[in-house]
Amino acid sequence: MSRANPYTYQSFVADYYDYLPPVAGRQDLDFYLEVGRTQGEPILELGCGTGRVLLHMAQAGLRAVGLDLSEPMLARCRAKLENQPAAVRDRVRLVHGDMTDFQLRETFRLINIPFRPFQHLLAVEQQLGCLRCARRHLAPGGRLVVDFFQTDARRMHDPAFMQESSPHPEVALPDGTRVRLAERVAAFHRAEQCNDVELVYYVTHPDGRAERLVFAFTLRYFFRYEVEHLLARCGFRVVELFGNFDRSALRDDSPEMIFVAEKEGS
Numbered sequence: 001m002s003r004a005n006p007y008t009y010q011s012f013v014a015d016y017y018d019y020l021p022p023v024a025g026r027q028d029l030d031f032y033l034e035v036g037r038t039q040g041e042p043i044l045e046l047g048c049g050t051g052r053v054l055l056h057m058a059q060a061g062l063r064a065v066g067l068d069l070s071e072p073m074l075a076r077c078r079a080k081l082e083n084q085p086a087a088v089r090d091r092v093r094l095v096h097g098d099m100t101d102f103q104l105r106e107t108f109r110l111i112n113i114p115f116r117p118f119q120h121l122l123a124v125e126q127q128l129g130c131l132r133c134a135r136r137h138l139a140p141g142g143r144l145v146v147d148f149f150q151t152d153a154r155r156m157h158d159p160a161f162m163q164e165s166s167p168h169p170e171v172a173l174p175d176g177t178r179v180r181l182a183e184r185v186a187a188f189h190r191a192e193q194c195n196d197v198e199l200v201y202y203v204t205h206p207d208g209r210a211e212r213l214v215f216a217f218t219l220r221y222f223f224r225y226e227v228e229h230l231l232a233r234c235g236f237r238v239v240e241l242f243g244n245f246d247r248s249a250l251r252d253d254s255p256e257m258i259f260v261a262e263k264e265g266s
């Protein structure tokens with residue numbers, strides 16, 4: 001797979017991220033917290049972004065390290081952390097790094113990859129690199145949790161998805177900025193199991209100035225058994241597989257694929 005991954009979360013993506021309906025409405029926090037409480041600390045989150053899940057863990061009393069490649073996303077996370085009580089701040093460490101190749105000199109009871117950072121890893125070598133690094137950083141009895149969307153076959157080819165659509169309502173930020181998110185598939189690459197995607201931000205600033213900003217990136221889609229094979233290649237065994245964050249089983253119409261894995265032989 002030779003497609004370059006030009007992907008980077010720019011500043012405007014980080015600035016608006018937490019407020020957008022697909023993010024603010026995501027129902028995964030209770031699930032990740034429950035796994036965190038069961039597994040215990042410390043927790044590592046790969047692709048922690050603005051700390052949406054990471055800070056939830058720390059606020060609940062769990063020590064957590066967050067790693068991300070995007071400086072703007074980490075900057076948002078740091079800013080949110082500064083507004084937290086000292087006890088919460090003390091539980092969090094942020095690392096600027098690549099989840100395909102990292103060395104933290106610490107092991108973890110739980111490694112989370114929430115809200116699909118793994119789907120930004122386009123090349124199999126990157127995917128293997130990430131899982132192998134994760135395995136090296138798991139403490140005995142530790143678990144890895146990684147979520148994906150379950151691929152809707154129509155999104156692999158249907159030209160209807162190339163039309164810009166805006167299923168989400170406009171949202172208002174605390175400073176009065178208003179943002180409406182739209183999305184489209186710019187290109188299908190079925191042979192490489194990825195789509196070029198555009199997230200389009202229609203922004204109205206408090207002074208009335210309007211902007212159209214585009215976050216363009218390539219997103220890899222995965223299938224259930226492919227993930228199981230990838231995990232097995234890297235020395236993991238799947239212990240639970242859910243189709244949604246209510247812990248329901250994976251079915252044809254499940255929106256998510258949530259894998260809970262442990263080291264083979266542990």
Ligand SMILES: C[S@@+](CC[C@H](N)C(=O)[O-])C[C@H]1O[C@@H](n2cnc3c(N)ncnc32)[C@H](O)[C@@H]1O
Pocket residue numbers: 009046047048049050051052053067068069070073097098099100113114115116117120121
């Ligand atoms: C959709 S966000 C998810 C953020 C957070 N986990 C959450 O649940 O809100 C994906 C994140 O993955 C990060 N990411 C993508 N590729 C990465 C890589 N190779 N190494 C580290 N972080 C990466 C992005 O910078 C971004 O912050």
